[in-house]
């Protein structure tokens with residue numbers, strides 16, 4: 001079983017959706033297929049009924065949408081960097097010729113409101129702030145409501161948020177948290193094969209984007225978001241993944257992916273129950289760690305609900321991961337500078353609590369073997 005922090009296990013029903021016969025991408029069938037995505041995406045981004053934000057899908061990995069997001073804002077960017085994927089925001093912004101100021105955060109921690117406020121005030125005015133809501137490399141979760149409280153003091157700044165390992169794993173309040181562009185790949189908590197990404201853009205982001213010159217072509221956010229809205233994608237979409245995404249969003253909304261105890265919940269309640277399942281899986285993982293003297297890299301109040309990144313102490317992480325794989329469970333080693341010092345479990349998507357128990361049992365056995 002695949003417990004790395006994405007890609008993650010994909011249900012057979014969703015793989016079967018990918019095997020459907022092809023349709024023309026300018027056909028009514030395709031219009032109907034794109035149409036099926038919006039209700040579920042609006043739940044996933046937590047949009048209010050009257051929100052004027054736009055949801056869309058685009059055929060690329062999440063990194064593509066990070067680049068697209070930056071193409072729609074002005075030149076001056078504050079990059080909050082506390083992990084590998086936050087660093088990627090900075091690298092993309094630099095590659096696009098933006099003027100980038102970095103606000104460094106210790107890996108495993110999240111940005112403090114006062115530090116963010118100070119950086120915005122002292123080095124601004126900025127056109128945008130980039131941050132990662134759920135840093136897959138460290139397992140730290142940035143509370144977006146805290147960020148929003150600061151950003152209301154800086155109305156000209158667009159908030160671009162990587163929700164890659166967070167969307168469909170935990171609640172997002174796009175409108176209240178004043179997000180301008182949120183994005184995710186489908187291979188994480190949406191539990192689909194990789195290759196497709198989704199986003200949500202505020203009306204003021206779209207206005208900003210339309211006024212930017214040289215937005216490129218394939219990753220021009222105006223082009224693919226307006227294409228999605230018109231049900232006429234600017235290029236041929238990954239139709240197989242569209243089928244799988246439509247089915248997954250509908251299944252989540254209908255509550256069919258929920259454990260027995262939550263069956264019957266539908267709509268927003270079903271999405272909430274999915275988030276609660278992730279939180280319970282996180283708690284079970286943390287409790288397992290405690291019994292073995294292992295703790296998360298992040299303090300509990302900053303810990304991700306979908307990715308647990310544990311300090312390995314003296315454990316040989318490479319050997320631990322390899323032995324677990326032989327027992328049928330694949331978890332992640334630490335990422336980048338944290339390799340060998342941490343290990344990561346992606347308890348996200350359609351993984352169940354019952355399966356998590358068997359992973360935790362196998363992890364205990366391997367620890368015993370290595371002791």
Ligand SMILES: Cc1ncc(COP(=O)(O)O)c(C=O)c1O
Pocket residue numbers: 006061062063064085132134135136137162164165185194
């Ligand atoms: C938080 C985060 N952002 C961005 C990415 C990049 O996503 P992709 O590989 O789909 O481009 C990842 C991938 O693991 C991620 O975890």
